[in-house]
Structures are given as C-alpha cells and as structure tokens.
Amino acid sequence: MEKSILYILHIVCLFVPFLTPAMAWGAQDKSFTVVIDAGHGGHDPGAVGKRGREKTINLSVALKLGKLIEDNCGDTKVVYTRKKDTFVALHRRAEIANAAKADLFISIHTNSLASRNSRVSGTETYTLGLHRTEENLEVAKKENSVILIEDDYQQRYAGFNPNSSESYIIFEFLQDKYMAQSIDFAQQVQKQFKTIARRIDKGVHQAGFLVLRETTMPSVLIELGYITNAAEEQYLLSERGSSALAKSIYQAFLTYKQGHGGTLAPVAAKNVPVLPEQEEKQTGLSASGAGTVSAGQASEKPVFKIQILTSDRVLPSKSRLFKGLAPVGRYKENGIYKYTYGETTDYNRILRLKRSKVDAKFKDAFIIAFKNGEKMNINQAIREFKRNR
Incomplete structure (x- = not known):
C-alpha cells in the first residue's frame, strides 16, 4: 500500500517542471518553500530514552522528509534549520524560516513523559495557541525549556518563563492569520500517521510553543511518538519507523501543497455561517443574553465566533459531533x-x-472573527473591538 501511494505521488510530481533538488539553501527559482526544523541538537539532547535521544530521532526523520521532497518535487525549495548535530536557538529557527520567506514551517520533535516506563504512545501535531489541557501545557513547557540554556534568554524572550503557567496567557491572543492553514496541514499529518505509519492518533492540539510564535507562515510542531515508551522508542530509532514517519509527513505535505498552491496569502474566505436547515437567526448566545447579530448579516464591526471543529463534508444540524451545542x-x-x-x-x-x-466539550476550540462577511485576523479584530468600546 505504501509503495503504491508513493509511486502515484512520484508520477504526480513529475508533471511539474523538473529543477535540481535544493540543498539547505537551494536555488531561488522555486515556487514553494518549506522549512524543516529538527528539534533540539548539539548540547541539547531533548528527551532521553533508555537507548536513544530525541535530537537524533528528530534529525533522522527531518532529513528523510527533506530528501523525499527534494527528490520528487522539483518546484519546492527545502530549507533546514539544521542538517547536523548542532544547537540552534529557538528564535534563530524562526529567523531562518522568515528569511527564507517560507510557505510552510514543520518543526519535528519526540514526546516524553516523566515516567520512563510509560505505556503512553501515539503521535500528535500542534499549532500555535493557548493550551486547553494540562497535558498540552506540559508538552509546551518541555519544548520551550530549551531557552534556559541560551545565554540571553531573559532579554531575548522578554522575561518569558517556560516553567510558569502564567507566562502562557499571552498565547490566548496569538492565533494569527495563518491559523486555518496550520490546522489544515496538522490534520493531514495526523491522518497520514494513522494511514501510512499505523500510529495511534492523539489528534491536533494548540499550545504555546516559542518556536512557532515568531514564524510568519503556516507552522506546526509534530510529536512523532514517546521515547519513554520502550516499544515506541524502538520503533522511533528503527530505519523502518523513521522512514514510515517521514513518508507520512511527506504525503501530508503533498496533499496540503496541492490544495494551497504556491506562496500563501492570508485567508479571507467568504463566511457561509448558516446550515441549510437553519435559515432563522442564529446566535448561539441566547442563554447568556449577549448582544448578537444576524448570522447572515454583514457587520462593520468584527463579529466573533468560536470555531469548534472541521469536517470534509456537511454535517447535519443535530450531529452528535456538536456535543449538544446549538x-x-x-x-x-x-x-x-x-x-x-x-x-x-x-x-x-x-x-x-x-x-x-x-x-469542556471542545478543548481545542478557538475564537475567530469576521468583518463584512470575510474572515479577518483575530488580533486585528480584538484591537478594533477595544478601540470601539
């Protein structure tokens, strides 16, 4: 099955004009740029298992992923934040992506728990935002703690304390204009991990990752699995495992790229807020008595809504997936x-x-905004709301 999928994808990529595959800083005439970030490195080992280190696993998958793209997609420039066992500060990783004017940023990591005999396993993919569970917060704390070994972290990160829960409140307002694309790609990654690599799907989440905070393009942080699970560690360290994980991300990349084309602009999608079965006024706030607007009415002021889930098909108005919300x-x-x-x-x-x-029902829900029927940047919407109060 894997070979068949990869063969078809290879044939698809051959239809684009062939260009010499890019190295870390490849040719400038590529139409799509992806930055692959192997987490940790050098004197920062990341999570440590009984046999291996996170930095090694991350780099192995990152290089395999990059080679698949370079070998098969001539219109894509691949940029690596590191190709060897070297230390790269978190802020520098974002700088590399921004300088390359990347269309997509993929940060690759390996998960862990305090107990080295844990049975917890599975993959998960994160986008930038405020954590919705303590588990998500702990993942962010673990990945952000690398700044503590940087010389000037207090000045560089404006006093951010990766171990303080209060420091993460700022991420409530950092759901930027590329959130929709980031979530779309994250969902593709999780889908392919389950289909190609046969891994346990732990879903798509949000959390406050510093490495994603400064990037100016769709960005995700991938957790490949748990190094603290002996069986999963063995899989992550194996050639078969790292190759299957790389192929999964590669498949997700191709599917995402085919849907988004070249350089991505901020989304300004037309709002179609009402289900076919619901032509009446929609508020969702009737219980609270909050000021509402008609669902189909364009407003000169930003209109805020809560995005709860996505689907590749139209769901019935009383779908159980809405968990009673109506x-x-x-x-x-x-x-x-x-x-x-x-x-x-x-x-x-x-x-x-x-x-x-x-x-309590949708732990990864987040607030979005529309203006005059078009989606807008949530940070800009909040600023307008504050100005008009």
Missing part, C-alpha cells in the same frame, strides 16, 4: 467545512461563552 454555523475554507458556535460583536462575551460552554 445552533451551530459553518463556513467553508480551502475545501474544508468549519463549524462555529456563538456570534457577537463583543469579544469579552464570546470569550466568556467559550470558557463556560465550549472549553
């Missing part, structure tokens, strides 16, 4: 149906609604 709206973006709950021009009210009714 009414639920939807809009379509890049071929994906995205479902929302609540609608108001008051950011504080949508935030309270999210915390009181949504977070």
